[in-house]
Every structure is written in C-alpha cells, then in structure tokens.
Amino acid sequence: MTTNMIKVENLVYKKPKLLNDNDMHYCPGCSHGVVHKLVAEVIEEMGLENTTIGVAPVGCAVFIYEYLDIDWQEAAHGRAPAVATAIKRLNPEKMVFTYQGDGDLAAIGTGETIHACNRGENIAIISINNGIYGMTGGQMAPTTLLGMKSSTSPDGRDMARAGFPLKMADLVAQLDGVCYVTRQAVHTMPAVNKTKKAIRKAFEYSMQNKGTSMVEVVSSCSAGWKMTPQEANDWMRDNMFLHYPLGDLKDNK
Amino acid sequence: MKENVQLMKGNEAIAHAAILYGVDGYFGYPITPQSEILETLMDLHPWDTTGMIVLQAESEIAAINMVYGGAGCGKRVMTSSSSPGMSLKQEGISYIAGGELPCLLINIMRGGPGLGTIQPSQSDYFQTVKGGGHGDYKLITLAPASVQEMADFVALGFDLAFKYRTPAALLADGIIGQMMEKVVLPSQQKRLTNEEIEAQTPWATLGKPVGGKPRVLTTLELEASIMEDHNLHLQAKYRAIEAAEVRYEEIECEDAEYLLVAFGSCARICQKTLELARAEGIKVGLIRPITLWPFPSKILSQYADKVKGMLTVEMNAGQMVEDVRLSVNGKVKVEHYGRLGGIVPTPDEVLVAFKEKVL
Numbered sequence A: 001m002t003t004n005m006i007k008v009e010n011l012v013y014k015k016p017k018l019l020n021d022n023d024m025h026y027c028p029g030c031s032h033g034v035v036h037k038l039v040a041e042v043i044e045e046m047g048l049e050n051t052t053i054g055v056a057p058v059g060c061a062v063f064i065y066e067y068l069d070i071d072w073q074e075a076a077h078g079r080a081p082a083v084a085t086a087i088k089r090l091n092p093e094k095m096v097f098t099y100q101g102d103g104d105l106a107a108i109g110t111g112e113t114i115h116a117c118n119r120g121e122n123i124a125i126i127s128i129n130n131g132i133y134g135m136t137g138g139q140m141a142p143t144t145l146l147g148m149k150s151s152t153s154p155d156g157r158d159m160a161r162a163g164f165p166l167k168m169a170d171l172v173a174q175l176d177g178v179c180y181v182t183r184q185a186v187h188t189m190p191a192v193n194k195t196k197k198a199i200r201k202a203f204e205y206s207m208q209n210k211g212t213s214m215v216e217v218v219s220s221c222s223a224g225w226k227m228t229p230q231e232a233n234d235w236m237r238d239n240m241f242l243h244y245p246l247g248d249l250k251d252n253k
Numbered sequence B: 001m002k003e004n005v006q007l008m009k010g011n012e013a014i015a016h017a018a019i020l021y022g023v024d025g026y027f028g029y030p031i032t033p034q035s036e037i038l039e040t041l042m043d044l045h046p047w048d049t050t051g052m053i054v055l056q057a058e059s060e061i062a063a064i065n066m067v068y069g070g071a072g073c074g075k076r077v078m079t080s081s082s083s084p085g086m087s088l089k090q091e092g093i094s095y096i097a098g099g100e101l102p103c104l105l106i107n108i109m110r111g112g113p114g115l116g117t118i119q120p121s122q123s124d125y126f127q128t129v130k131g132g133g134h135g136d137y138k139l140i141t142l143a144p145a146s147v148q149e150m151a152d153f154v155a156l157g158f159d160l161a162f163k164y165r166t167p168a169a170l171l172a173d174g175i176i177g178q179m180m181e182k183v184v185l186p187s188q189q190k191r192l193t194n195e196e197i198e199a200q201t202p203w204a205t206l207g208k209p210v211g212g213k214p215r216v217l218t219t220l221e222l223e224a225s226i227m228e229d230h231n232l233h234l235q236a237k238y239r240a241i242e243a244a245e246v247r248y249e250e251i252e253c254e255d256a257e258y259l260l261v262a263f264g265s266c267a268r269i270c271q272k273t274l275e276l277a278r279a280e281g282i283k284v285g286l287i288r289p290i291t292l293w294p295f296p297s298k299i300l301s302q303y304a305d306k307v308k309g310m311l312t313v314e315m316n317a318g319q320m321v322e323d324v325r326l327s328v329n330g331k332v333k334v335e336h337y338g339r340l341g342g343i344v345p346t347p348d349e350v351l352v353a354f355k356e357k358v359l
C-alpha cells in the first residue's frame, strides 16, 4: 500500500517563488546561485516583491535578471552604485540594491562604490568576492591573493608588480555614510543562514534609510581557480578566509 | 498671465527651464564653461519646490550612469558637461542609447583636444552627431543659438526624447552658455507622478507591478541574430526621426546666390556677415541647422540647385562641412572656414574668407 508523502504539512523547504525555473549558467560549486536564492528569499519574506529594483553588474552575475523575477536595471561595468544612487534618490520609498562582483566593485567601479557609500546612499550592495574575474576567463582581480594564480598572473600574484589584495569591505567600513558592513560566505549550511540574515539586515537598513550597507560574500570560483568544486571550497576556507576573515565589520544599530 | 521675462546667461536659462519643465533629476560634475547650470540649480534648491533631485556626482562617469538609472525609472533626468567631461560620458551614453532611455544630455563645448581651453568651440560636432560612444546609435542633437533657445530646447529635448524613447543632446558652445540675453521663461509644469509614469512608460523599472511581469533594462544580448534585430529596430526609429524631426532656420535665402551654413554662435556671427555682404551687393543667405542630427540635408540639397557656392563657418577644423557636402553631393562647391582652439571668428573675417573661398 502506498501513501502520498507530499503534503503541505510535511513541507520543510521550497524554492522561493521569485526564483524562476530558468536554467542557471553558473559553474558547479559557484556561490552566485546560492546568493541569488537568498536574495529572492529575503525579498519575498520582507514582502518587497513589487517595491524592489535590483541593479545587475557586468560579470558572471550579469544574467541575474534572468533568474530573479523582480524589476532590474543592468548597469555598465562597475557603475551599479551610481545607477542605484539615482534610482533610490528618485524613488526613496523603494528597495534598491546592487549585486556586484569584486572586479566590478573594487577595480573599475571603485570610485562609484566609495562615493555612493560616502554619500550614505540608502542602498544595499551585495558583493561576491571570488578573488578573480570569472566572466572574462579568470584574470587577476584587485582581490586576488598574493601568490594566487590567474590567467594574467600565471606565476602567482606578485606584490611588486601587482600590489596587494584590496579589502573593499574594510575600506568602506571607514566611511561615515555606511551603516552596515559584513563579510560572509555560503560554503556550509550555517554560513548560508548567516549570509541570509546579513542580506535581510542590509535590506532592512536600506528601507529604514540608515545609509549604505555592504554584504561581501567570499566565494569560490572553481572554473576560474581551475579546481574541482570541493577543492575550491577547501582552498577558499584555507586561504581566502585568512585574508578576508568572516564577520561583521560595522553595524550601526 | 504676465510673461516671465528675465536677463540671464544661457547656462542659467537651462537650469531655470529644467525646473520649470518638471525635471525629476539633474546629475553633474563641475567643468567650465557650464558650471553655472549646477550652481544655479543648487542656488534655486528645487528639491524644496518641485521635488527635483540635484546631485553633484563624483565624476562625469558617475553622473551619466545616474542618468541611466533615473531614465530607467521613466523619470525626466539630465546631465550637463563640457567637452572633456562629455568624453568620459560616452560609454554611458552608448548604454543609454542601446537601452532606449530618454534623457537630456547637455554639452557646452570648449576647445580641445585634451584639457584644451575653456574658450568656446564647436569641435565636438563629430563626437555628438556621429556617435562618440561605441555601437551604431544616434543622438537627437539640438543646437541653440540664443539664450532663449537654451531654455526652449530643454523642453523640446525632453519631448523628443520621450516621443522616440531615445536620448537627446543639446550642443552649444561656451558663448551661448556664458552670454546674457533676455529670455522668456515658461510656466511651471508639474512633475509626473509614478502612476503617470507607469501609464506613459510601462517599461520603467519602478518595482514589478502587482500580478505583472518583471521589467528588465539591459543592453546585453549574446544571441547575434536578436542583437541584429535590436539594431535594426533602432535604425528604423532613427529613420523615422530623420523623416519627421529636421529643424532649421532660413535667413534671407529667397534671392541668395551664395549660402553660409552655420550653427550655434557661428550662425549669429554669420548673420552679421550676411548684412555686410548684402551692403556690398552680394546676395548671401544663411541656413542655420537647428537639429544637427537629423541634419537638414534635403533643404541644402534643394539650394544646391539654385546657389553658386556654400561656405560652412564653424569653430572647428571642418566637421559639419562633411554633412553639408554629403547633402549637396557634389552639385555645388562647399568650402569651410573655421577658427580653432577657442578663437571666435569675427563677421569681417568670415566675409573675407567667403570672398577668397567661394565668391
């Protein structure tokens, strides 16, 4: 005799409604997909589905608008914080956030990031720090660790020629316009839960017009790092977390 | 109602006209000779009256991307700069054109290349009219020749931009920006509400409509055939603009045996040259293109059958002259006279050049 197991009261987990069924283009082990899901969950749980405008980056996450069913603007490479600034200033009652890679945020868009944060724009910045330019094929980013290999640092990043890994979260935490900065990861279930809470806090602060929030998610990039997903996750834990330690850097409650 | 007549600089007229038109946002970075636009706006603090946002950005790059964000919400947004700053904006302008976002871009030109000079110039004609950014796109380009037109073309620029869902540019030189003239300002228009914007521009990203589909503004398309379709759609729109929106002024052209062709302050100078020539019995007329794109090719082609020669007068090394030559297609001699790097030609020297080159 068979019993129907699929009952509403048995449901412990479901995909957020805002995350549609389009196949994601991300590589195995990539953090983008998990963070997309968290953003969808938070928007849904906060009831902001019709109030949110997201700003997509140029980078692997450029297609985030294919997966999350909210209004989106796709910005030029690095300019998402400027785009978000105008959207929020012209629509102070809306939830406005950017979703950016570390190249987008900390290389070409450094100026826009710093100044949006310094003006205290009431936006949330979600930044995915995978220490590399994923989309263009694994070139060195400002965040690439010393000694870390990439297609433009084939012998490993050398400080004499390429400087030091840039800690954007630490930098913006100094700015008076910024109310919340945290560095998280999504490599384990507890980490995923913490990141979700961080995104929720950032979105809540934005809606309360407290200033700029930044949630940096330290991520692996198995394709860019030329590792298996498991190796990439282990390498991230053993190397990335040393230079980019997880936890809150600022919280103006 | 009594007319609102004032004496002011061209740059100030733009700021007043923007507020009165009901513009939602201005984003800019200081640069001579156009800083009065931002300064006047800050002085008038429209955020207290109409609710207009005025933001001094950290760079021209940030400013143009703010315009992208605001325009993407269906808001009336604008930026202004001068030549070096406009160079920085070009990537953003290309995104705005590709994304079909209506907005107003103002360039009060100064001499270049490089940092150049703060003196007036018209050397960004190519940059504006031929597409300074990457990709195949066009900017509706209005060339004011008076302080009155500086004010009037704010409204015209926005009206055209929203009619065609495409960016419009106002291209003036430092003289028009800095000189003071009488201007009649329009009455105050209300800014649109979000409900009105939703109704007029349903593509605007103002938060997904309840029960509706998400709106996505992007210029990315990896599938080449779809990208080509989008480009063809843009080109079809440009052809429609060319068919309907050409604007120009004909001054004493009826009996003209020769034509001067000039825009902006050079057109004002040429009006005097025309008087000097006619006093000597030489029948000279003047065509002043008001839209530099779409260019008044048809009227020039018609005059090419009637006149003996044409002279374009520009504060550059010969840019619009190429469009005049394309328009007349070899039917008549077209010469160019230009002063460069911030030098403004006098009516007499234009007359001398006209006699040497065309008469």
Ligand SMILES: Cc1ncc(C[n+]2csc(CCOP(=O)(O)OP(=O)(O)O)c2C)c(N)n1
Residues within 6 Å of the ligand: A058, A059, A060, A061, A077, A100, A101, A102, A103, A104, A105, A128, A130, A132, A133, A134, A135, A136, A141
């Ligand atoms: C002006 C400009 N310069 C360069 C590029 C090429 N480009 C696209 S994505 C990218 C880097 C993306 O890296 P990151 O922001 O770290 O995001 P990821 O792909 O790793 O998620 C670059 C250099 C571009 N699109 N535009």
